[in-house]
Each structure stands twice: as C-alpha cells, then as structure tokens.
Amino acid sequence: MTPSWSATTTLTSLSQQLQIGDTTSEALTAAYLERIKQSKLNAFITVTADKALAEARAADQQRRAGDTRPLLGIPMAHKDLFCTKGTLTTCGSKMLADFIAPYDATVVSRCKEAGLVSLGKTNMDEFAMGCSNETSFFGPANNPWDLERTPGGSSGGSAAAVAGGLAPVATASDTGGSIRLPAAFCGLTGLKPTYGRISRYGMIAFASSLDQAGVIARHTEDIALMLNCLVGLDQQDSTSSDVGWENQTLEHLKQSCQGLRIGVPRALLEELETDCQHSFEAGLEALKELGMTSIDIDLTYARYGISAYHVLASAEASSNLSRYDGIRYGYRCEQPKNLQDLYIRSRTEGFGFEVKKRILIGTYALSAGYQDAYYLKAQSIRRLIRDDFQSAFQNVDIIATPTSICPPFRQQGELQDPVTMYQQDAFTALANLAGLPCISLPAPMVQNLPYGLHLQASPFAEDVLLRTGYALQQISDWHLQTPAGMAA
Amino acid sequence: MRSIGPYQQIKVSLEPKLFDRLLFLARLSISDVERKVLMHDLTNTLAMIDSIHDAPTNQVPPLQSPSLTTLRLRADAVTEQVDRNALQQPASVLFEGLYAVPKVIE
Numbered sequence: 269m270t271p272s273w274s275a276t277t278t279l280t281s282l283s284q285q286l287q288i289g290d291t292t293s294e295a296l297t298a299a300y301l302e303r304i305k306q307s308k309l310n311a312f313i314t315v316t317a318d319k320a321l322a323e324a325r326a327a328d329q330q331r332r333a334g335d336t337r338p339l340l341g342i343p344m345a346h347k348d349l350f351c352t353k354g355t356l357t358t359c360g361s362k363m364l365a366d367f368i369a370p371y372d373a374t375v376v377s378r379c380k381e382a383g384l385v386s387l388g389k390t391n392m393d394e395f396a397m398g399c400s401n402e403t404s405f406f407g408p409a410n411n412p413w414d415l416e417r418t419p420g421g422s423s424g425g426s427a428a429a430v431a432g433g434l435a436p437v438a439t440a441s442d443t444g445g446s447i448r449l450p451a452a453f454c455g456l457t458g459l460k461p462t463y464g465r466i467s468r469y470g471m472i473a474f475a476s477s478l479d480q481a482g483v484i485a486r487h488t489e490d491i492a493l494m495l496n497c498l499v500g501l502d503q504q505d506s507t508s509s510d511v512g513w514e515n516q517t518l519e520h521l522k523q524s525c526q527g528l529r530i531g532v533p534r535a536l537l538e539e540l541e542t543d544c545q546h547s548f549e550a551g552l553e554a555l556k557e558l559g560m561t562s563i564d565i566d567l568t569y570a571r572y573g574i575s576a577y578h579v580l581a582s583a584e585a586s587s588n589l590s591r592y593d594g595i596r597y598g599y600r601c602e603q604p605k606n607l608q609d610l611y612i613r614s615r616t617e618g619f620g621f622e623v624k625k626r627i628l629i630g631t632y633a634l635s636a637g638y639q640d641a642y643y644l645k646a647q648s649i650r651r652l653i654r655d656d657f658q659s660a661f662q663n664v665d666i667i668a669t670p671t672s673i674c675p676p677f678r679q680q681g682e683l684q685d686p687v688t689m690y691q692q693d694a695f696t697a698l699a700n701l702a703g704l705p706c707i708s709l710p711a712p713m714v715q716n717l718p719y720g721l722h723l724q725a726s727p728f729a730e731d732v733l734l735r736t737g738y739a740l741q742q743i744s745d746w747h748l749q750t751p752a753g754m755a756a
Numbered sequence: 757m758r759s760i761g762p763y764q765q766i767k768v769s770l771e772p773k774l775f776d777r778l779l780f781l782a783r784l785s786i787s788d789v790e791r792k793v794l795m796h797d798l799t800n801t802l803a804m805i806d807s808i809h810d811a812p813t814n815q816v817p818p819l820q821s822p823s824l825t826t827l828r829l830r831a832d833a834v835t836e837q838v839d840r841n842a843l844q845q846p847a848s849v850l851f852e853g854l855y856a857v858p859k860v861i862e
Contacts, residue, residue: 370842463822477821503830507823572811579805586782593783595855597846606858611783624784625797628775631782632802642805647818649811654819686797687804703822727824 275748279342279436279490280518286331286341293331293341297324297385300343304387304434309419311409311429313348314356315388323385330383339497340383345435347426348389349396350375350481351470359472360392360404360422363592363599363618373470374502375439375481382497387435391425394620395589396441396474398422399449399692400679403622408679411454412751413717417676420450426484427454431751437485437494443474444577445671445696447482448708452671452720455710455749457737458484459491462727463703464509466495467502475584476507478577478700486747488709488737492516495730511728520731521738526559528736531664533567536695540670543714548670551711551721551740555668558739565660565667569652570698576653577697578690579633579646585623586630592618625686654702661726666736669695671708671720699724707733710746718749770799 285291301317320343327341346352349359351369358364372380379386391409393401401408401424411419412432419428423440427450430438440447442460451458459482466481473479483494496515502508514520532552537545552562594600594614601617604610619627633642660667672692699706704724711721721740725732741747775795779785786794840853849856 367846370839370845464825477823503828506827507821507825509823509825511824569811572808575805575807576811578801579808590783595847595857596844600848604858607860608783610858612785615783616785619784621790621794624782624786625794625801627782627784628778628794628798629801629805631778632774632798633805635778635781642808644818645808645811645813647820648813648816649808650822651816651819652811652813654822685800687800690801690804701822703824727822 275486275750277436278487279339279485279493282342282436283338283340287336293324293327293385294321296341297321297343297387300387300435307432307434308415309410309412309428309432309434310407311391311425311432311434312345312388313358313360313391313406313425316355316386319355320385320387327383327385335383337383338493341385343385343387343435344379345387345390345426345429345438346376346379347423347438347440348392349441349472350439351472352376352386352389356389357472358389358406359396360394360406361618361620361623362405365405365599367597369470371470374467374504375471375498378498379439384497390423390429390438393422393424394623395472395585396422396443396446397585397622397626399445399689400677401425402679403620405620411676413455413676416678417717418453418679420453420676422446423450423484427451427456427458430454430456430484430486437483437490439481440484441471441479441481442700443478443581444693444700447484448671448696448706448720448722449692451484451708452722453676453718455718455747456484456486457488457491457707457709457747458482459495459707459730459733460699460705461495461499461730462509462705464507465705465728465730466498467505467508469502469504473588475581476588477584478581480700488707488734488741489518489521491707491737492521492734509728514731516731516734521735523735524559525555525736525739528560528666528732529664530555530560530562531565531660531667532562533570533667533669534564535566536570536669539673541674544670544674544719547712547714547719548721551709552668554740554744555736557743560736563664565664567653567656567660567698569649569656572649573653573698573701574691574694576646576649577693577701578629579642580650580701582626582630583633583643584630586627586634589619589623589627594618650701653698657702657704665725665729665732667724669722670711671695671722675714675717675719695722703727705730705733707737709737709740710749712746713749770795770802
C-alpha cells in the first residue's frame with residue numbers, strides 16, 4: 269500500500285503502520301524519495317536513494333524477524349554537517365564539496381543503531397554561518413510556505429524538508445539559533461538540547477562552546493522519540509554529559525503542566541512588531557489555559573547577548589576553520605607556488621564571503637592588542653548572562669520569548685544589511701551562551717506566515733520543554749498548518 | 757581563572773593596514789571588488805560588536821564554556837586502531853603515504 273502523508277502523521281503512527289503491515293519501510297522510503305525528486309525546495313545537497321532503499325529493505329527484514337524498535341525503518345534526513353562514512357559531507361561549502369568522511373558522527377551512528385533510514389544530507393548555510401540558508405555553496409533552500417522566502421538557517425534544508433513533506437524528521441545543529449529559527453520559519457517544532465546532551469563527535473565544528481546537535485520535526489512527541497535515541501554520554505566527545513536521561517514516553521509527555529511558572533523578559537520585546545507581539549501573546553495565553561502562570565522577569569544583560577555571541581562565535585570559528593589548509597582534506601588550489609600560496613589560495617577559493625567575513629572578525633577579536641577587549645570581555649558578558657538565567661530560574665520554570673524578530677523574510681536581499689541579519693538571533697543566541705535547552709513551537713501565523721514561540725528551561729530540563737510543547741499541541745492546531753499542496 | 761579589569765574603550769576603525777594584517781593572519785586574500793564590500797560589512801559588524809564595551813564586567817571572570825561536565829580521565833590504554841589509509845583518503849595529494857606540499861626548503 270502506498271503510504272499517505274498528512275500533518276497529523278507522527279513517527280509513532282508511521283511505526284504503527286509498519287508494525288501492522290499497512291506499509292513497508294521500502295514503500296515509505298520510496299514515497300519520500302519520489303517527493304524529494306519532485307520538490308523545488310533545494311532542501312537536499314545529497315540524496316542517497318540506493319543506500320536508503322537498501323537500509324529500508326534490511327529494516328523490513330528485521331521487522332519481519334520480530335524486531336520492534338520504535339524507530340526501525342522510518343526515513344529521516346541528516347543536516348550536511350554530520351559526518352557520514354562513505355557519503356559526501358559538505359557543510360554547505362565549496363571547501364568540502366568533495367569530502368567523504370572516513371567515519372560516522374555519533375548522531376549518525378545512533379540513528380543507524382535505532383534502525384532509522386537516512387534519505388540523504390540536507391542543505392545548510394556554509395559552515396552553519398547564516399540564518400537564511402543563502403550562504404550555502406549549493407544555493408539556498410526554499411521555504412515551502414513561499415518559495416521566494418527563506419526557510420531560515422542554518423538548518424534551513426532540514427526544516428524545508430520536514431515542512432515540505434520530504435522527510436518526517438531531520439537532524440540539525442544550533443550555534444546561535446540554527447535549529448529554532450528554521451523550525452519557526454517553517455511552522456515546525458525544533459529543540460536544541462542542553463550543551464553536552466548530545467555528542468558533537470563528527471559534527472563539523474563552527475563554535476565549539478556553542479554548537480549543539482538537535483532535531484526538527486512537526487510534533488513534539490517526535491522530538492521526544494528522537495532524543496531518546498540521540499541523548500547519552502559519548503566518550504568520543506569530552507564535553508558530552510553523563511547527566512541521566514529518562515526515556516520520554518507518551519506517559520511522560522502527558523504529565524500535567526499545571527503550576528509551571530513562565531517568565532517573560534518584557535524589556536526584550538519592546539521593539540517587536542505588533543502582529544508578532546499578538547502571536548506571542550496568543551501563545552502565552554494558550555500556556556496559561558494549561559494551568560501555567562506567567563510573571564515578568566528581568567534579564568539585565570541580555571541586551572549585550574547578540575554582540576557577545578558574535579565575538580565568541582567568530583573567534584571560535586576563526587580557530588576551528590584554521591584546519592582547512594588544503595593539505596589533509598578539503599579544497600586544494602591548483603598549482604600552488606609555495607606553501608603560503610597553497611594555504612592562502614586554498615582558503616580564499618574554498619570559503620565563501622560570509623565565512624571569510626566571520627573568520628576575519630574572529631581573527632580581529634583574538635589578535636594581539638584586541639583579545640582582552642573583545643574575546644575576554646565577551647566571555648565575561650557570557651558569565652553575566654548565564655548568571656542572569658540562573659537567578660531567573662530560581663523563580664520560574666520556563667522563560668518565553670518569540671523565536672524571531674519577524675516572520676520569514678524574502679531571499680535575495682530583503683535583509684541586505686548584515687547587522688540586521690545578525691539580529692535574527694537576538695532571542696535565540698542567549699541560550700547558546702548559557703548552554704540552556706530550548707524549543708521553538710509553532711505559534712499563530714503572522715502575515716499568513718509561520719512564526720515561533722520560544723521556550724527556554726534550566727540545564728537538563730528538556731523534559732519540561734517536551735511536556736509543555738506536547739500539551740500546547742494538544743489544545744492548539746498551529747503545528748498542523750501546512751503549506752498549500754502538501755497532502756500526498 | 758583570569759579576572760579582567762576595566763577597559764579603555766576601543767572604537768572601531770578598520771584601517772586598510774589593519775585589514776591587510778587580518779587577511780594575512782587568517783591566510784586569506786581578497787579581490788578589489790570584494791575588499792570594498794567586506795571592509796564596509798566588517799566596519800558595520802564591528803560597530804555592532806562594540807556595544808560590549810558598555811557592559812559592566814569589572815571583576816567578572818570570563819566564562820569559556822557553559823559545560824557543567826567535569827573533564828573525565830580515562831584509562832591510559834589504546835582503545836582505537838587508526839586506519840591510516842582511510843584517514844588519508846580525503847587528501848587531494850599524497851606521495852608515498854605522506855601528505856604532499858610544495859617544496860619548503862630549496
């Protein structure tokens with residue numbers, strides 16, 4: 269039987285279809301591959317059709333042999349910064365356009381262990397530097413709600429793929445908002461876990477103290493299932509956490525949200541457009557209907573967050589990306605005259621404009637005479653912001669803001685000024701500085717476009733975010749809105 | 757942990773000489789067309805970043821990482837075998853099992 273797709277389809281319902289024999293993993297995978305083939309979203313950089321079908325057939329055999337793993341045989345997609353052994357891993361860059369990793373990232377190997385079927389690698393901003401997917405060497409992914417608008421970034425391909433019905437779930441990564449912004453712009457749910465919750469091994473580095481892997485899906489319960497598979501200590505990543513994780517089942521998600529306290533940092537919302545404000549307030553009201561209470565809070569140092577974030581992210585990027593020298597892997601220029609020429613031309617020809625810009629900002633922040641004034645200063649601000657959050661969480665369980673300052677904007681120049689573009693991360697980058705878990709949930713549409721409600725919790729309290737997201741999606745249908753022409 | 761004191765506020769002025777120094781440190785070069793746009797963008801970005809100098813961070817130690825994890829010691833034992841050939845596969849140019857670069861010493 270040909271599988272059908274609708275907004276109410278969850279990973280659990282797909283698993284049930286497979287379990288009772290309504291469909292097979294091979295049929296399901298073939299159906300998604302066909303949708304990818306017909307798509308105009310440019311959501312994938314690499315589609316691994318043959319491998320996917322082989323994995324699906326193997327999953328069908330395992331299921332027939334009695335294997336009941338909950339995610340067995342379900343298709344999914346990986347952001348193209350997770351290393352996949354034997355398959356291209358480009359990180360959206362010319363620098364890695366031909367790079368085939370010799371090993372799997374832990375995120376990839378854990379998905380394989382769970383029996384998930386990888387459809388391919390999704391489009392992204394180059395080295396995850398961007399919030400519109402426009403810096404990808406492979407051209408931008410498009411938003412299924414309006415092909416001329418951005419799906420957000422940097423995990424724009426992952427969000428476009430899920431919103432466009434090309435995959436039911438996708439992995440993603442978040443350095444300053446790269447899971448949450450695309451989720452919000454595409455009407456989806458995206459969760460960035462606590463720093464260290466999911467291993468970064470094999471995840472190509474942008475800014476190592478800020479990077480975190482996570483998931484984009486339509487339903488909160490799908491995110492929970494994926495986290496059950498991905499979370500856990502990994503000896504390959506020294507920052508991987510061993511804090512306990514209780515598998516989040518439907519019983520966990522159904523626990524009451526009655527009495528949870530929401531903090532709203534009103535001062536951050538003053539510049540918000542009226543229709544975005546209305547969407548946010550409607551989301552907040554829905555949470556109150558669940559028995560949650562709301563108080564205004566003060567995050568005194570949050571206003572320095574986006575500047576401090578850009579200093580630290582750029583500094584770490586300039587250091588991390590120094591490994592691309594044209595020798596061991598990555599792009600190498602033709603006919604280098606000498607070693608310096610090899611370094612300079614390989615990097616100049618291999619990196620795109622935005623990446624070069626951020627490397628230069630980072631080089632500036634780390635260079636002699638400026639390091640104390642920029643890099644260390646930004647780290648001190650980071651401490652103030654972290655302490656701000658710690659104080660706030662003495663009195664509240666969740667901190668709520670919108671995910672973005674506007675709904676998805678048009679590609680090719682609506683935001684020409686890079687500083688305005690950087691402000692897109694104003695609400696989200698704070699959580700990366702403090703290492704907090706956070707989730708973007710679909711909120712009421714703004715100008716007929718998706719918009720997100722952003723919830724942050726104290727470290728390792730992903731369960732509170734999942735419970736809240738699940739409850740909200742039981743009493744609202746914002747996550748069930750789909751772009752025109754989506755039904756199978 | 758290093759404690760940092762008050763700063764003399766630095767106002768950004770990206771002079772061509774400094775720009776060229778940054779390009780050298782980052783091992784990048786740039787076309788004349790890109791140079792104009794990049795210097796403009798960098799100046800605006802650095803102006804945005806400059807707002808950090810208004811933050812009161814006297815005696816506030818830097819926070820390098822949000823990690824709550826204490827680095828773990830592990831047994832001093834070989835736990836992984838490195839497949840040299842597999843790791844060298846992504847290199848563009850190899851010579852007799854070594855990474856090849858232009859001649860450094862004449």
